[in-house]
Amino acid sequence: MGADVVTFGETMVLLEAGTSGPLRYVDTFTKRFGGAESNVAIGLAKLGHQSLWMSKVGQDEFGEFLIQKIRGEGVNTDYVKSYSGAPTGLYFKEMRRPGDQRVAYYRSGSAASFFNADDLDETQIASAKILHLTGITALLSESCRQAMFKAIEVAKANGVLVSFDPNLRFTLMGQLGEEGARQVMRDIASKADLVMPGLDEAEWLYGTSDEMEIANLLFESGVKKVVIKNGGEYSFFAEAGGDSGRIPSFEIKQIVDAIGAGDGFAAGVLSGILEEKSLEQAVHFAAAVGALVISSPGDVEGLPTRMEVVEFIEQKEGNSGGVLR
Structure with a gap:
């Protein structure tokens, strides 16, 4: 039986500073650890869905x-490959002062950047309900981009919904340049069902x-669902x-760690879609x-179970809920 959601991309080991101040001290x-796609896969697993993550890691202890x-965390990792030609990527999280977090990546030439179309298991993609992709993978390398377009092609041929979160990383655009990266992102978005x-x-992306207006531009290219996140204020949805x-x-009284919140949100939207909720209901849940x-440290430690989400919503608003039109 196939997974509900298949995804692939780089996950790195995170070394989080134990004290505040510049890393030199x-x-x-x-x-x-953290990676956008594996974060989403873990989020979905915690919400009760079958998720599968493909990648390449270094043939090293960090990869293991x-x-x-x-x-x-309940994610199928059977299609993750160990690669002897490059190390597992790392990143460091620095706490300069309260509310000022900085991240330093050491991922150039990492094992995941050598992921290619041959590393995809097309049978798993074809039998999934959703293929989830992010723009991070598209910027890692040419072989990763080729893998993304191949995966989309397989998904489309088999009626699998394609989900795309641009998840922009300007530090990864060096090879393509900003305009090149923009074009790649727009190309991927135009082939997705959900952006x-x-x-x-x-x-x-769209000026x-x-x-x-953004939603209509995407609809013209064939996208069916659009969700736009506006920080901690609201999320826009359109079909x-x-x-x-x-x-x-x-409203959250204290933000402990905002990194990973977007991945949790994406997992919530995909969970709602899998359960055939309306897009409005899926976004509310997300x-x-x-x-x-954002109430917990780390990328994945705060990803909640379904019961925790239900209890949180009830605590915050009872059964009232609401949509700003």
């Missing part, structure tokens, strides 16, 4: 650590901050020929997932 680190941890950018990302509106974000993620 930090002596201790907590070892965690990633496979062990992600498998332990979930942040408002700033959508404005960079306007008008959410309905081709259907409803549109704004879902207010949940807003709760994202709020819970």
Whole structure:
């Protein structure tokens, strides 16, 4: 039986500073891990869905650590390959001062950047309900881009919904340049069924901050569902020929770690779609997932179970709910 959601991309080992201040003064680190696609896969697994993550990791202890941890979170890692030609990527999280987090990546030439179309298991993609992709993978290397377009082709040929989160990383655009990266992102988005950018990302891609205008541009290329995240304020949703509106974000008193919130949100939207909820209901559920993620440290530690999401929503609003139109 195939997975509900198949995804692929780079996951790295995270070394999080144990004390605040510039990294030069930090002596201790907590070892965690994170990667946009595996974060979404873990989020879906915690919400009760079958998820599968493909990738390449280094043939090293960090690679073994990633496979062990992600498998332990309930994700199928059977199609992750160990690669002897390059190391597993790393990144460091620095806490300069309260509210000022910085991230330094050491991923250039990592094992995941050698992922290619031959590393895809097309049978798993063809039998899934959703293929989830991010723009990070598209910027890692030419072979990763080719793998993305091949995966989309397989998904489309088999009636699998294609989900795309641009998840822009300007530091990865060096090879393509900003205009080249923009064109690649727009090309991928035009082939997707569901596109979930942040408002700033959508404005960079399409030159306007008008959410309905962005949605219509995507609908013209064949996209069916659009969700645009606007930070901690609200999320806009629209369906081709259907409803549109704004879902207010949940208020959080203390943000512990905002990194990973977008991946939790994406997992919530995909969970709602798998359960055949309306897009409005899926985004409302996703807003709760994202709020819970930012209340905990690390990329995946705050990803909630279904019961935790339900209890959080009930605590915040009872059964009232609401959409800003």
